[in-house]
Amino acid sequence: MKQQKNIFIVFDGIDGNGKSAQVEILKKYLEKLGFDVFLISEPSEGEYGKKIENLLRRKEAARVSKEKWLELFRLDTKDVVRNIKTALEERKIVICDRYYYSTLAYQLDEEEWQEYTKEFLMPTITFIIDVPADIALERVKEKYEITKEKRSYFEKLKILRKTRKKFLLLPNYLKDNIKIIEGNRPIQTVAKDIKKEIDILMKT
DSSP: OOOOOOOEEEEEOSTTSSHHHHHHHHHHHHHHTTOOEEEEESSOSSHHHHHHHHHHTSGGGGGSOHHHHHHHHHHHHHHHHHHHHHHHHTTOEEEEESOHHHHHHHHOOGGGHHHHHTTSOOOSEEEEEEOOHHHHHHHHHHHHHHHOOOOOTTOSHHHHHHHHHHHHHHHHHOOSOEEEEEOSSOHHHHHHHHHHHHHHHHHO
């Protein structure tokens, strides 16, 4: 495998934006170039991630306080960061499907963002894949028709519209290297734009 500087890549944005497909495409692209890639996601497979996933698809999710959600997401992100640091020490490229940006957009007001991110590892580059909320929700519905899973508490049009606006504000409030990618296009067209950014990153 190739050796490279520490590279930590994040994909984020509202539910149904297609980020998970882009994670897989980029992973295959980097592996084809000879890099060792470590994938991780939020909610994670750890203790707190499993608690979040369980709550998200239950009726009582609507009664969970903002403070409780925030506590669970913070603890899960801490677990994720520990795994990311280990992978980076092993000279792997890390790709994370969701990160603290979702907590910012779904749980916190803009004036709280900078303080919240201080305790976590900043990504090398972040891709916020942007699609209109109504299109994202249709994609979510199509997915669950296939998987037969219950829809997440946050997968509602009103919430997605509000959260999309907040995702788009992230570059104005954070020093992170955030790229907004238009996601309402063919998958391979979106992937091409992402690969261009990654190629530039590799050369710097």
